[in-house]
Amino acid sequence: MSLKPFFAKLFAKIIYRKTQTWANNPIETQHRVFEELIRQAKRTQFGMDHHFDQINTFEDFAKNVPVRDYEGLKPYIDKVVNGEENVLWKGKPLYFAKTSGTTSGAKYIPLTKESMPFHIEAARNAILHYIHETGNADFVDGKMIFLQGSPILEEKNGVKLGRLSGIVAHFVPKYLQKNRLPSWETNCIEDWETKVNAIVEETFDQNMTVISGIPSWVQMYFEKLSQKGKKPVGEIFKNFNLFIYGGVNYEPYRAKFENLIGRKVDSIELFPASEGFFAYQDSQAAKGMLLLLNSGIFYEFIKSDDFFQ
Incomplete structure (x- = not known):
């Protein structure tokens, strides 16, 4: 038997403790995420159209940014797909995840340099939580x-395009x-x-x-x-x-x-x-x-x- 199960359990314990820190402080955690997203998107087209420079509270956000579906965001996404920068997020996305749309054909979801690690870490952490709770790590x-x-x-206008699962494979x-x-x-x-x-x-x-x-x-x-x-x-x-x-x-x-x-x-x-x-x-x-x-x-x-x- 290798040392991988031992190290997996050790890593699982560390990740579990980190998760408990933010999970036990949900409002504070979301407030930090809120502030960071507003700050980073302030100079984008979407941010300027929705007065991100005037948003300091959730009430400000709810007032300036209406709830909408993909169709409501499509004019912005079309600009991103056509190669424009600083539209929904700074710069250009790393990828477009292509999904099957039910009302408007294919949908293109921009995936940014900042967002990709969250997809990988979440799947990893789900397994680590399982290891921490059950003590079962032999499967590694x-x-x-x-x-x-x-x-x-x-590729579309210099941005890689594919299914999310195919993108994550990289x-x-x-x-x-x-x-x-x-x-x-x-x-x-x-x-x-x-x-x-x-x-x-x-x-x-x-x-x-x-x-x-x-x-x-x-x-x-x-x-x-x-x-x-x-x-x-x-x-x-x-x-x-x-x-x-x-x-x-x-x-x-x-x-x-x-x-x-x-x-x-x-x-x-x-x-x-x-x-x-x-x-x-x-x-x-x-x-x-x-x-x-x-x-x-x-x-x-x-x-x-x-x-x-």
């Missing part, structure tokens, strides 16, 4: 798979690279069924301990594994003990997954989005998730009915 010696979109990115920490599957070549396959078939072949004989992805993607992977192995996934991967998921409501999938796996495994729910990483499950004893108050996002809570007025 095994193989981990993150089912995700292709990391091959397009930021996997070096200490996970050796344990990470699938291979880069397999991950780059565009056709999803072809890709899953390749992943099954690549992972079938491996010591898989952590499996992560959107439930619909993972379900297809599990079904093909079971077809190949003629037994439940939990028997194929005897050391598989942690399933990480997010992106959709898991409840409609729960019974199917329990049947496909064939035994109990721990799970961690995540709430990632192109706009930001909002929350993760921080305890196995509760179904709720921890709202991430220090991840570069300021939350304004309103009544749902007020949004449509």
Whole structure:
């Protein structure tokens, strides 16, 4: 056995304590985020249009910045996509996360140099909270798979463009690279069924301990594994003990997954989005998730009915 589980537990303890510091001081934490966002965006087009130089309190913010959806922000986003700088944030974004829009076709979400680390740290910290709470860190010696979109990115006016999961693939920490599957070549396959078939072949004989992805993607992977192995996934991967998921409501999938796996495994729910990483499950004893108050996002809570007025 390597020293990785020992160091993982040590790191988990440090991160847990840091998390408790801001989680136990939510108002103060959000106030710091609020002030920093206003300060950094003050000289952008959006900041000047909404009088950021006059915003000192939440009341000032609510008065000057109306709640709106993507369509309301689209004129600004179109400028960013067309190559303009200092529109919503200083300079140009590092990436555009391309998502499927339901009303206006594809949506482009700018990802900045400042925001990218939050996506990586939140996913990492969710796992570290699990380690701290359960004491289970042996899985770090095994193989981990993150089912995700292709990391091959397009380019639009000098800015890389792709699915969020494909973009994040470029930021996997070096200490996970050796344990990470699938291979880069397999991950780059565009056709999803072809890709899953390749992943099954690549992972079938491996010591898989952590499996992560959107439930619909993972379900297809599990079904093909079971077809190949003629037994439940939990028997194929005897050391598989942690399933990480997010992106959709898991409840409609729960019974199917329990049947496909064939035994109990721990799970961690995540709430990632192109706009930001909002929350993760921080305890196995509760179904709720921890709202991430220090991840570069300021939350304004309103009544749902007020949004449509």
